């Protein structure tokens with residue numbers, strides 16, 4: 001039977017290389033578990049057993065007559081460690097031979113090789129992190145730009161968990177009163193004030209809704225905010241893509257219909273990652289390949305957070321811009337900017353839309369103002385650090401909690417029996433609890449930790 005990571009946690013001392021695979025100046029091997037200090041001690045030239053917690057000792061890795069490396073061993077004593085167990089971090093020279101040999105020596109001495117995410121899973125099981133924080137460790141390591149880093153850090157510091165537990169606490173009190181009513185069902189009393197309850201549910205629904213709705217933005221910030229560049233052929237879409245990326249990524253030519261497939265690439269602007277998507281020029285065509293390209297272009301426009309719709313100032317002056325935007329049926333959740341290109345050849349018509357950028361993609365003028373505008377995307381007016389949901393598991397739980405809250409609110413209005421309302425409230429509590437600390441069935445935990453890599 002396939003035992004998952006959580007099921008496989010056996011109280012044994014584990015070891016793994018925690019730095020990336022390959023050669024480096026140094027590498028860190030982590031050992032965690034009840035025998036972490038004694039096992040490492042058996043391979044180390046100096047006495048680690050007497051070393052204070054959070055202290056490092058410089059020494060040699062030695063087995064019998066065999067000298068493997070000179071290294072630093074840092075001792076962390078339970079419970080004040082990441083995993084909550086005794087831990088030793090051995091910093092060796094980063095040769096692949098030394099790293100794998102050290103792991104082999106540790107295993108010979110009684111360690112087990114850690115499973116993926118097992119250090120974090122142990123931290124969770126020992127109550128050092130709640131689930132959202134354990135997940136944030138993974139996100140923090142994966143963050144490759146400031147936006148993703150800030151979201152992960154916020155979550156790691158427990159801000160998200162705090163918001164969820166506040167929501168739960170609000171509900172728990174009322175749930176208790178409702179349950180009490182059930183105990184006194186014979187007497188037909190109401191302990192829970194219905195109008196207060198309705199106000200509480202309305203407030204919670206607002207908060208849960210805001211969090212759930214932040215997923216689209218939060219996820220885009222983490223993965224790269226999708227920006228589709230669309231317009232008729234030859235408007236300079238590929239030239240704009242290249243200008244935004246600062247790279248000759250796409251082929252540019254005076255032939256209409258140059259770009260067939262969509263071309264995507266990311267770059268970081270103002271600490272946020274953007275995923276720019278250059279697309280095939282939209283026009284009536286009988287060419288099968290081009291038609292497919294146009295179909296994909298329109299699809300990308302619909303899935304994008306931002307659409308840059310390009311017009312050519314030298315030929316589109318009379319074009320019905322509104323109709324073109326409508327025909328592209330840009331998704332209601334995308335923000336569209338009208339971009340007038342080739343302003344080196346002609347002046348664009350007087351601005352009529354909320355967002356218009358006059359540019360010359362070929363000369364690079366106006367590109368900065370597009371970038372400045374992009375870098376403000378996703379910022380709420382009040383607080384640029386507003387909590388955002390970035391994890392699909394959290395999003396799903398919030399959506400379920402919202403459903404249960406809506407149903408209990410409706411139940412109150414319709415005067416359904418208290419036990420049904422109470423059952424909806426319990427559902428809402430269950431879904432909120434799932435996000436942070438409810439001990440879920442093992443398979444869910446396994447699913448979460450198996451997305452980690454070994455050594456985490």
Ligand SMILES: Nc1nc2c(ncn2[C@@H]2O[C@H](COP(=O)(O)OP(=O)(O)OP(=O)(O)O)[C@@H](O)[C@H]2O)c(=O)[nH]1
Pocket residue numbers: 232233234235236237238239240251252253254255256257258259260279280281282341342343344345359360361362363
């Ligand atoms: N004068 C001028 N020419 C430009 C500008 N931007 C692009 N062009 C030219 O316009 C032509 C079309 O540019 P592309 O970037 O290939 O246009 P596109 O929208 O990607 O075209 P398709 O892929 O065919 O849909 C090329 O000859 C570019 O050099 C500009 O700002 N000024």
Ligand SMILES: [Mg+2]
Pocket residue numbers: 237238239250251252258259278279281
């Ligand atoms: Mg093109």
